Amino acid sequence: MRNMGIHNSIGVGLRHPHLNFFEQNPGHVSWLEVHSENYFEINSPARQQLRSIRQQHQISCHGVGLSLGSVNEIETSHLQSLVQLVDEIEPSLVSDHLSWSENGGVHFNDLLPLPYTEEALEVFVRNVLQVQDAIKRPLLIENPSSYLRFKHSTISEWDFLNEVQQRSECQLLLDLNNIYVSSLNHGFDALHYLNAINQNAVQEIHLAGFTVKEIQNSKIWIDTHSTKVCDEVWELYRVWSQSNPNTATLIEWDMDIPSPEVLLSEAKKASVIAGKSIQIREAS
Template identity: 60%
Template sequence: MTKDIASMVGVGLRRPHHDFFSQTPTEMGWLEIHSENYFRPDSVSRNALEKIRQDYPISCHGVGLSLGSVDPLNKKHLQQLKSLVDAVEPIMVSEHLSWSSVDGQYFNDLLPLPYTEEALENFCRNVAQTQDSLGREILIENPSSYLSFDHSTMPEWEFLIEVQKRTGCGLLLDLNNIHVSAFNHGFDSQDYLDAINPDTVKEIHLAGFTVSESDDGEVWIDTHSKPVSEPVWQLYQRWIQQHGMRHTLIEWDSNLPEPPVLLAEAEKAAMHAHHALAATFPQETAL
């Protein structure tokens, strides 16, 4: 595996691992934070981040901007995000294709959108306002979903493609979310991936999911609580082989393992990428 490939692979930085990454040298390429956890400039977490970012590039991944809501964007939230971005100088800033607030009330979840022209115009307006406020491109991540709206007029990938075209944002392609949603809604993951312009994809997320059984049948849930599944590794290797390397994140948020487990998953991602690129560019990826 080349050093260049390894430098493109990162893991999520979670509070229990602050001491590890601030005190233990690793070859990790970069770390991704949940932006909202670091808004307070005088907090313990922010102080830890200031130290860690001296050794690792940082990416800011937001979960609370609620770009799909019809509420106006929360000006305080946007201001706090800008202050964080200006201070941390992240390599990427990202948010979700979702909504989580109505009439100023926030839900502790990333809720799905109806894929309609009206929702598209609203979402694009909020993305454009965010990019104008930050003075930089943001990435939009495709969600996992467990229900769909009867009045949607386009599939998710067409909605996402239009968001990118109309706003000039980048895309954060979550392969686990595509795999989960494909099962839940009965579409083919490859159809989704084939529709996306690879030049617009700046980052890839990999994670594990949970199978939930009920009287109504089986549902796959994007829990970020397990190692990456084999089908998702296959999607990843195929995508890299076809389109080249992208910044890649191992996302693990619940049942958080010890750091060596995360490092091993990151190493596995780098090896999958190496094998994929070696099949296409054997001379450039020789060990």
């Protein structure tokens, strides 16, 4: 795998409000993660700015649009755009989600859940292999947050992920906030999930915040990426880091985006909890 310098380091999600800050102030963190689709236009100002930022930072490309769980094969134009981005930016890691978002040419603005069945597993592995053949490297697959389960699912989410990894030789991106949110929504043990997953395949950790809504007198935990990481997720991260100290870690924040100072503060907290000797520079 290329440019693996981000292992054992802390990064933050690079969102448009912070492009100027990180372009003009390199060295606050060693790596940044972008949503791949935001940079597909080769001559766009965002792509040009990403080229500049890449000169000072390692980059991870995190996709939200491959729709790896769709019955159709990967959309050719989307995959071509991803290949062009990967070839130019040379990211350390490339990732997407255990989900689907397209059917019959109709695209949905969400990461929709899969039924965890053998049939869905075969489709998902087929699509992962197609992407890996195109980008010429392993793809990282991220566990989703979920709010419903299919009655006809026959495989647990962690076993499904493990099977995807084994059959495709992909790698995993473990989102600890998603595990915590889903555990509250579905009533499983988050620590059991951590222990059951193939930890040797996990290359990256995501940390983020959530919100709680009440619907018809019932609570639902939603992975909004709009707040600081909660204490319970920090505890999961502490447990994870004790056994897996070299995993790359990312602070995600996608809604109600705060100042860079807040992101860097969360990154510094992650470095302390993980016992990493990495210096996170404060924003000035």
